[in-house]
Amino acid sequence: MDARLRRVNKEIADCKNDRSSKIQLELVDDSPFHLNGSFPGPEGTPYEGGHFEVDIRIPESYPFQPLKMKFITKVYHPNVSSASGAICLDILKDAWSPVLTLKSTLISLQSLLCSPEPNDPQDAEVAKHYMTSRSSFESTARYWTHIYAGGPDPNAKDGGKGKDGQRDEVAIAGLEKAHVNQFEALGFERGKVIDVLRRLNYRGVNVTKITEDRVVEELLKP
Amino acid sequence: MSDDYSDDDYYYDEDEDMMDAEDDDGSAPSDDDMDMEVFDNDFKIPGKAVKKSYEVDAEPLSQAQVERLMQADVDHISGIFGVEASVASLLLRHMNWNKERLIEKYMDNATAVNVDAGVALAEDEAPKAATNSRVASSPKFSSTGPTRSTRSFKSSKVKSPSPKREELFVCPICFDDTQTQTMSLSCTHKFCASCWNAYVTGKIREEGEHSIRCMAEGCALVAPDPFIHEALGNDTATWTRFQGLLVRHFVSCNRNLKFCPYPNCTYTVSCPAAATKSALLSIVPTVVCGASPDHKFCFGCAVESDHRPVICAVAGMWLQKCHDDSETANWIKSNTKECSKCQSTIEKNGGCNHMTCKKCKHEFCWVCMGPWTEHGTAWYSCNRYDEKASQDARDAQSKSRASLERYLHYYNRWANHEQSAKLSMDLYKKTEQKMEEMQITSELTWIEVQFMKKAVDEVFKCRMTLKWTYAMAYYLERGNPKELFEDNQRDLEKAVEDLSELLEQSIEPAEIASLRQKVTDKTVYVQKRNEIMLEDTANGFLEGRWEWNSTVDGLD
Numbered sequence: 021m022d023a024r025l026r027r028v029n030k031e032i033a034d035c036k037n038d039r040s041s042k043i044q045l046e047l048v049d050d051s052p053f054h055l056n057g058s059f060p061g062p063e064g065t066p067y068e069g070g071h072f073e074v075d076i077r078i079p080e081s082y083p084f085q086p087l088k089m090k091f092i093t094k095v096y097h098p099n100v101s102s103a104s105g106a107i108c109l110d111i112l113k114d115a116w117s118p119v120l121t122l123k124s125t126l127i128s129l130q131s132l133l134c135s136p137e138p139n140d141p142q143d144a145e146v147a148k149h150y151m152t153s154r155s156s157f158e159s160t161a162r163y164w165t166h167i168y169a170g171g172p173d174p175n176a177k178d179g180g181k182g183k184d185g186q187r188d189e190v191a192i193a194g195l196e197k198a199h200v201n202q203f204e205a206l207g208f209e210r211g212k213v214i215d216v217l218r219r220l221n222y223r224g225v226n227v228t229k230i231t232e233d234r235v236v237e238e239l240l241k242p
Numbered sequence: 243m244s245d246d247y248s249d250d251d252y253y254y255d256e257d258e259d260m261m262d263a264e265d266d267d268g269s270a271p272s273d274d275d276m277d278m279e280v281f282d283n284d285f286k287i288p289g290k291a292v293k294k295s296y297e298v299d300a301e302p303l304s305q306a307q308v309e310r311l312m313q314a315d316v317d318h319i320s321g322i323f324g325v326e327a328s329v330a331s332l333l334l335r336h337m338n339w340n341k342e343r344l345i346e347k348y349m350d351n352a353t354a355v356n357v358d359a360g361v362a363l364a365e366d367e368a369p370k371a372a373t374n375s376r377v378a379s380s381p382k383f384s385s386t387g388p389t390r391s392t393r394s395f396k397s398s399k400v401k402s403p404s405p406k407r408e409e410l411f412v413c414p415i416c417f418d419d420t421q422t423q424t425m426s427l428s429c430t431h432k433f434c435a436s437c438w439n440a441y442v443t444g445k446i447r448e449e450g451e452h453s454i455r456c457m458a459e460g461c462a463l464v465a466p467d468p469f470i471h472e473a474l475g476n477d478t479a480t481w482t483r484f485q486g487l488l489v490r491h492f493v494s495c496n497r498n499l500k501f502c503p504y505p506n507c508t509y510t511v512s513c514p515a516a517a518t519k520s521a522l523l524s525i526v527p528t529v530v531c532g533a534s535p536d537h538k539f540c541f542g543c544a545v546e547s548d549h550r551p552v553i554c555a556v557a558g559m560w561l562q563k564c565h566d567d568s569e570t571a572n573w574i575k576s577n578t579k580e581c582s583k584c585q586s587t588i589e590k591n592g593g594c595n596h597m598t599c600k601k602c603k604h605e606f607c608w609v610c611m612g613p614w615t616e617h618g619t620a621w622y623s624c625n626r627y628d629e630k631a632s633q634d635a636r637d638a639q640s641k642s643r644a645s646l647e648r649y650l651h652y653y654n655r656w657a658n659h660e661q662s663a664k665l666s667m668d669l670y671k672k673t674e675q676k677m678e679e680m681q682i683t684s685e686l687t688w689i690e691v692q693f694m695k696k697a698v699d700e701v702f703k704c705r706m707t708l709k710w711t712y713a714m715a716y717y718l719e720r721g722n723p724k725e726l727f728e729d730n731q732r733d734l735e736k737a738v739e740d741l742s743e744l745l746e747q748s749i750e751p752a753e754i755a756s757l758r759q760k761v762t763d764k765t766v767y768v769q770k771r772n773e774i775m776l777e778d779t780a781n782g783f784l785e786g787r788w789e790w791n792s793t794v795d796g797l798d
Contacts, residue, residue, distance in 0.1 A: 026416065026417060081440075083415055084445075085444065117461075118415045118457045119414055119415065119457060119458050
């Protein structure tokens with residue numbers, strides 16, 4: 021039997037037998053080389069309660085080449101692209117070792133959620149947010165976990181899952197409602213205001229550093 | 243140099259002397275036979291002939307020769323440190339083949355160097371089996387070569403943490419329990435031989451990696467060459483590729499060596515004369531690798547394979563300038579003005595001087611750039627604005643216009659020679675036809691009509707020289723040296739154009755003999771003018787005669 025197939029089959033079986041890690045693997049299109057992995061958000065983090073799905077592709081020369089992984093679930097994290105789900109993690113690149121497995125890599129991803137590396141970011145905007153205001157970053161990450169990963173509603177008193185289905189674009193962008201309203205009142209489109217303020221990192225102490233003129237200037241750009 | 247030559251070489255030398263003598267009196271030789279010999283000398287690879295000041299000492303090396311150089315370094319280190327050759331090789335590669343630094347660091351702290359180079363494990367990561375001194379253990383390890391064990395044979399060098407598990411060895415990578423052969427480095431991380439093979443092959447073939455670490459996660463041990471050889475088994479193609487990678491690494495670490503940039507060429511050129519940046523300010527190291535005389539490249543830069551006579555830094559500056567759109571900016575500066583209110587760029591293409599900016603509707607006077615309202619009804623009353631400020635502005639404008647013209651003067655000639663040189667490929671084909679024609683219409687043999695081809699070759703070479711003289715002249719400061727330079731340039735250009743014209747002429751059967759005479763004479767003359775140009779410029783660099791009108795990288 022093909023060594024790659026044997027190894028992948030064994031890894032999948034190992035994962036199924038191991039219930040303690042709570043890591044799940046599913047085949048996509050019945051191919052053992054295209055998988056969908058998922059794990060719960062780590063406790064004590066803004067990702068707690070969420071269920072995160074990862075797209076896994078097993079390359080031709082696996083296990084001598086690293087797995088190709090990206091988040092399917094949108095994650096608000098400095099090392100994960102908020103747009104594409106691409107992950108910046110050393111073991112998925114040059115620090116890969118053939119000894120690593122699907123399970124150990126997914127556990128590494130889980131622990132990446134616990135300990136972001138904002139100095140080596142995948143998403144520079146998110147990383148800036150993380151560096152400027154940790155509490156604001158965490159509430160945004162929690163909101164994303166609620167919206168995209170089925171986590172608890174951060175605003176609900178009982179901690180139950182929000183069912184209103186109304187997505188708050190301002191909270192998704194990690195901004196203050198008051199700021200968005202302020203510029204929207206000047207006659208700019210709400211979506212554009214959110215976009216510009218997010219790009220400028222109009223949060224926390226940064227708000228005092230960015231003049232209103234600067235924001236308006238950005239808003240006026242076509 | 244000629245003293246070393248035997249009698250057989252005497253005639254050869256004499257030819258060289260004659261050529262030099264001709265250079266001195268400047269008379270063209272008339273004897274046909276001698277012309278052919280002059281040509282022949284010219285077609286020899288430079289280096290054998292008397293060295294000219296525009297040539298550099300360079301030695302082409304084959305891959306085997308470079309490997310011998312590597313081996314010498316490895317033997318040297320292995321002798322000093324008393325370690326196996328494979329270990330010495332790993333240490334050298336880790337230090338980018340800097341022997342002096344390696345020796346210094348090794349003497350300072352051998353353990354640290356061994357750990358950094360992946361020769362030995364750090365103390366806290368060492369397997370329990372090997373508790374003896376790290377420095378002493380590393381040569382011991384390699385003297386046994388790779389550790390290879392089979393199920394029936396228990397290795398005495400590397401003790402498995404629990405002998406029981408060895409009976410049920412399951413490779414942690416392929417999960418195959420039927421593998422009988424395992425291999426491990428001195429870290430005792432054991433994997434089956436086929437996984438090692440796949441891993442090493444992938445690293446070499448796909449990643450072009452020559453430093454191959456142990457497969458275990460976080461293990462920094464590097465596989466020595468005998469281990470890699472063993473892991474590859476009979477795969478000699480990959481082993482050869484690995485050797486090639488090592489050679490490339492060695493060459494890239496050595497300033498005296500450069501890999502031939504031509505595709506699939508395995509030759510290296512050694513040119514110690516051009517190894518330092520400061521040397522490149524006085525010489526143009528155009529070298530030829532041993533594989534083919536066409537493999538000509540510049541040892542100092544990647545700008546162009548042969549940019550003689552001008553040095554790398556100036557050639558680079560010139561190309562940068564040509565590629566930059568800075569000249570577009572120059573054109574804009576000299577042909578347009580900016581609206582004094584919104585700074586839009588405006589080109590005036592007719593009409594009166596009462597301008598209205600299309601963008602901001604600002605009305606102004608094109609002559610003085612002041613607002614139109616102050617002009618009243620008379621459109622030309624702006625002489626009172628002729629103050630210092632506007633005077634300066636006009637000066638700046640005319641200056642930039644002059645600088646653009648100056649640049650275009652040199653650029654047009656530079657580009658023209660490049661274009662003509664390219665066209666000489668067509669000329670080649672035409673010339674070949676003519677040569678055949680000549681054979682038919684006259685009694686000349688194929689060998690005897692070669693003069694045409696040689697003339698085209700010479701024209702091509704000289705056009706390349708001429709091309710770069712324009713780049714050089716652009717940056718030369720005005721003065722006597724530049725005048726002399728331009729005199730040489732003019733003489734060469736005139737000679738080249740004359741010869742070009744001769745080559746383009748149609749052939750009258752009756753005049754072939756005289757044409758041949760003319761072309762041959764001209765070719766020799768052109769060749770000489772080219773030599774003078776190259777030689778004088780090269781000497782100028784060596785003497786520091788040239789003065790530049792802008793700062794050249796590295797020169798004061």
